[in-house]
Amino acid sequence: xxxxxxxxxxxxxxxxxxxxxxxxxxxxxxxxxxxxxxxxxxxxxxxxxxxxxxxxxxxxxxxxxxxxxxxxxxxxxxxxxxxxxxxxxxxxxxxxxxxxxxxxxxxxxxxxxxxxxxxxxxxxxxxxxxxxxxxxxxxxxxxxxxxxxxxxxxxxxxxxxxxxxxxxxxxxxxxxxxxxxxxxxxxxxxxxxxxxxxxxxxxxxxxxxxxxxxxxxxxxxxxxxxxxxxxxxxxxxxxxxxxxxxxxxxxxxxxxxxxxxxxxxxxxxxxxxxxxxxxxxxxxxxxxxxxxxxxxxxxxxxxxxxxxxxxxxxxxxxxxxxxxxxxxxxxxxxxxxxxxxxxxxxxxxxxxxxxxxxxxxxxxxxxxxxxxxxxxxxxxxxxxxxxxxxxxxxxxxxxxxxxxxxxxxxxxxxxxxxxxxxxxxxxxxxxxxxxxxxxxxxxxxxxxxxxxxxxxxxxxxxxxxxxxxxxxxxxxxxxxxxxxxxxxxxxxxxxxxxxxxxxxxxxxxxxxxxxxxxxxxxxxxxxx
Ligand SMILES: Cc1cc2nc3c(=O)[nH]c(=O)nc-3n(C[C@H](O)[C@H](O)[C@H](O)COP(=O)(O)OP(=O)(O)OC[C@H]3O[C@@H](n4cnc5c(N)ncnc54)[C@H](O)[C@@H]3O)c2cc1C
Numbered sequence: 405x406x407x408x409x410x411x412x413x414x415x416x417x418x419x420x421x422x423x424x425x426x427x428x429x430x431x432x433x434x435x436x437x438x439x440x441x442x443x444x445x446x447x448x449x450x451x452x453x454x455x456x457x458x459x460x461x462x463x464x465x466x467x468x469x470x471x472x473x474x475x476x477x478x479x480x481x482x483x484x485x486x487x488x489x490x491x492x493x494x495x496x497x498x499x500x501x502x503x504x505x506x507x508x509x510x511x512x513x514x515x516x517x518x519x520x521x522x523x524x525x526x527x528x529x530x531x532x533x534x535x536x537x538x539x540x541x542x543x544x545x546x547x548x549x550x551x552x553x554x555x556x557x558x559x560x561x562x563x564x565x566x567x568x569x570x571x572x573x574x575x576x577x578x579x580x581x582x583x584x585x586x587x588x589x590x591x592x593x594x595x596x597x598x599x600x601x602x603x604x605x606x607x608x609x610x611x612x613x614x615x616x617x618x619x620x621x622x623x624x625x626x627x628x629x630x631x632x633x634x635x636x637x638x639x640x641x642x643x644x645x646x647x648x649x650x651x652x653x654x655x656x657x658x659x660x661x662x663x664x665x666x667x668x669x670x671x672x673x674x675x676x677x678x679x680x681x682x683x684x685x686x687x688x689x690x691x692x693x694x695x696x697x698x699x700x701x702x703x704x705x706x707x708x709x710x711x712x713x714x715x716x717x718x719x720x721x722x723x724x725x726x727x728x729x730x731x732x733x734x735x736x737x738x739x740x741x742x743x744x745x746x747x748x749x750x751x752x753x754x755x756x757x758x759x760x761x762x763x764x765x766x767x768x769x770x771x772x773x774x775x776x777x778x779x780x781x782x783x784x785x786x787x788x789x790x791x792x793x794x795x796x797x798x799x800x801x802x803x804x805x806x807x808x809x810x811x812x813x814x815x816x817x818x819x820x821x822x823x824x825x826x827x828x829x830x831x832x833x834x835x836x837x838x839x840x841x842x843x844x845x846x847x848x849x850x851x852x853x854x855x856x857x858x859x860x861x862x863x864x865x866x867x868x869x870x871x872x873x874x875x876x877x878x879x880x881x882x883x884x885x886x887x888x889x890x891x892x893x894x895x896x897x898x899x900x901x902x903x904x905x906x907x908x909x910x911x912x913x914x915x916x917x918x919x920x921x922x923x924x925x926x927x928x929x930x931x932x
Contacts, residue, residue: 408435408613410927411633411646412653413620413662416488417598417913418900419653421528421920424544424602426651426927427612435613435644436603437620437635439658440485444605448491449594450727452735455770457492461485465657465804472790472812478865479769480807482655486616487597489655490913493868494760495588495595495738497547499525499576500908500915501745501754504787511905512878513886524918525576528601531587538577544601545917546591550741552733553585554763556709556779556840557741561585563834564744575745580909581755583744583831589913593731598917618642621801622666623650623896625682630895636801646895649927652874653899653920660689660794660873660902661805663883668890677799683892687883689794691875693907694809695758696817697784697867698825698860700832701765702842704778709840710739710764711777739763740782744831745909748823754909756786757824759831760867765845769865778842781832783824784867786909789814794873809870812861821860826850869912874902887926888919899923 412423415438427434443461447453467478483489502518509517526540532548535541564583565571572582589596608614617637624632624643630650634643652659663669667682669689674681707715719734727735740762745755764770765778792810797803812818829850831837848859874883874890876898883890884903890896901916908915 405643405645406435407645407647408433409646409648410434410651411644412436412651412899413633414438414488414652414654414658414900415486415599415603415614416483416653416655416900417490417916418920418923419651420487420598420602421917422651422653422899422924422927423612425921425924427609430611431928432648432931433611433613435615437618437633437644438486438614438616439619441616443485443487443491443597443599448487448597450735451495451588451590451593451595452737452739454492454494454739457481462492463804465807467807467809470809470811472810472861473864474861478809478811479771480657480866480870481769481868482657486599486603486614490589490597491595491599493913494740495590496586496740496743496760496911497576497589497914498586498910500910501580503754504906504908508905513876513905514878515886521918524921525914528914528917528921538574545589545598545914546596546601547587548590550585550588550738551593551736553741554709554737556763556837557585557761559836559840560742560761560781560831563837564831566834567830569744569746569831575910580745581747583742585742586738586740588738590736593727593736598920619801620654620662622662623652625666625893628893630893648931649895649897651897651899651923651927652890655900656692656870656873656902657794657805657807659898659900661796661801663688663874663890664796665799665801668892673795677796679799685883685892687875687881689873690791691872691905692792692794692807692809692870693788693790693872694811694870695784695786695867695907696788696790696811696821696864697782698821698864699766699780699782700825700828701767701774701780701845702778702832703765703774703776703845704840704842706840707777709777709779710734710737712773713776716777737763746824746827748820748827756820757827758784758786758910759828779840781828782867783821783828785817785820785824788907789816791872809866811864818857818860821864822853822856825856825860869907871901871904871907871912874898875905876903877905888923889926897923897927
């Protein structure tokens with residue numbers, strides 16, 4: 405039987421950070437078990453190839469039918485392979501709002517206020533602008549300026565500025581509110597995944613053993629202590645022994661799935677699946693929160709945005725050649741180049757909607773091609789009140805879980821979304837963006853509440869930030885304690901987005917990496 409001091413399950417944003425830190429210095433031997441591949445090829449490294457991911461790199465989940473979306477199923481992409489979702493995401497570097505972390509602390513997570521987490525964000529970050537009070541300058545996670553923002557993205561920023569929305573060139577600094585270009589997790593024009601940051605391009609070292617292509621089935625316990633992990637490799641069942649600890653980082657869907665398969669979860673549901681209950685914990689798979697999002701899309705007569713005309717295709721081919729030679733040009737685009745944080749409810753403690761301005765006309769998560777050229781803008785509800793669940797569809801780890809974000813089950817989210825769509829359109833209709841004469845693919849009379857609500861229910865979906873299914877907290881009902889130890893057993897930790905008690909007001913990669921960093925420190929301290 406293979407053995408390691410610490411077994412980390414899942415090599416994504418949180419898992420790679422935890423595994424990298426724990427194997428640093430060789431104090432512990434670490435085995436990292438990842439279902440997907442190594443993700444070292446061009447599909448991962450070329451930023452614009454985020455549009456061309458396949459089942460090899462993406463779990464491509466879907467939700468159960470959503471009553472709030474007129475019975476439609478939502479799309480839930482999740483990264484597979486080293487780097488996890490940081491290997492397929494839009495690379496936008498955002499941490500959320502200071503208020504989010506202070507709120508976590510107030511909700512019973514001591515040690516997670518903004519002042520507590522800031523040092524970990526800084527420790528992880530290598531911002532090309534250098535370090536300062538808010539930023540790290542020499543961490544492993546590279547954060548860069550965009551090499552090649554489309555002029556239309558700057559027009560979006562100017563349109564917002566013309567409406568007195570403050571320009572913001574650092575959404576992670578003193579103030580989140582405002583409009584500007586995003587910084588991206590790239591190094592020298594290449595996508596910088598958490599795996600590249602924390603494990604390097606050749607991850608194996610004497611202290612770290614990386615197994616890819618293995619599906620973890622469950623954590624194994626003896627006398628209430630995690631002692632190993634059962635996994636499938638090429639159809640064969642295997643076991644690896646964890647001498648000191650197991651760190652679970654299989655993401656917001658994988659982590660609750662593995663907990664439930666290990667007997668930790670809602671008792672009645674586990675029994676229905678024929679699973680022996682080890683810890684009856686209702687919170688496992690509950691508290692699923694996600695950023696519900698509406699996308700407005702425009703077709704332009706001009707060809708300055710990304711598009712699939714002959715000119716667009718030739719530009720792409722030229723850009724690919726340029727990237728291969730110099731790591732520069734249009735292939736470095738994250739597509740969602742600019743954005744904004746806006747407060748639509750004057751009583752909100754922090755901006756309540758986020759915009760992502762995209763330099764192409766987007767339809768159905770980019771899965772449907774729009775002819776010609778154009779641009780789009782997302783608006784999402786930053787602190788949704790709707791909470792959903794992840795449940796087992798089967799006791800077989802290879803079967804996708806049932807994902808129910810329960811979008812719009814709380815009416816406050818629709819009210820915020822409607823305000824957000826109206827605020828977004830004010831920017832989209834202002835010059836110089838309006839000078840592009842975009843034709844709205846879904847024109848709407850914004851004064852008509854019913855029509856707007858119908859349109860939102862017909863078209864809204866995730867903007868890819870599900871969290872919360874193994875929430876931490878001080879009270880006994882929480883899945884993890886604030887040091888990320890799974891309650892009710894010994895030697896098992898969680899290090900991914902599932903521990904967030906509340907979804908942060910922004911993108912979730914940097915926060916997941918911060919959680920991975922912190923988990924590594926908690927484990928190391930407990931084992932000292
Ligand atoms: C399309 C898309 C765009 C996004 N854009 C952005 C963005 O621009 N900026 C941003 O900040 N955030 C973005 N996000 C969100 C962000 O990337 C995620 O929130 C973050 O990466 C989650 O980290 P994690 O550690 O929780 O999980 P993940 O990074 O998803 O890692 C989980 C890992 O566990 C593995 N795994 C799961 N089950 C098993 C199993 N049974 N056995 C073995 N391994 C398993 C998975 O393969 C995966 O590698 C985006 C996400 C997506 C999908």
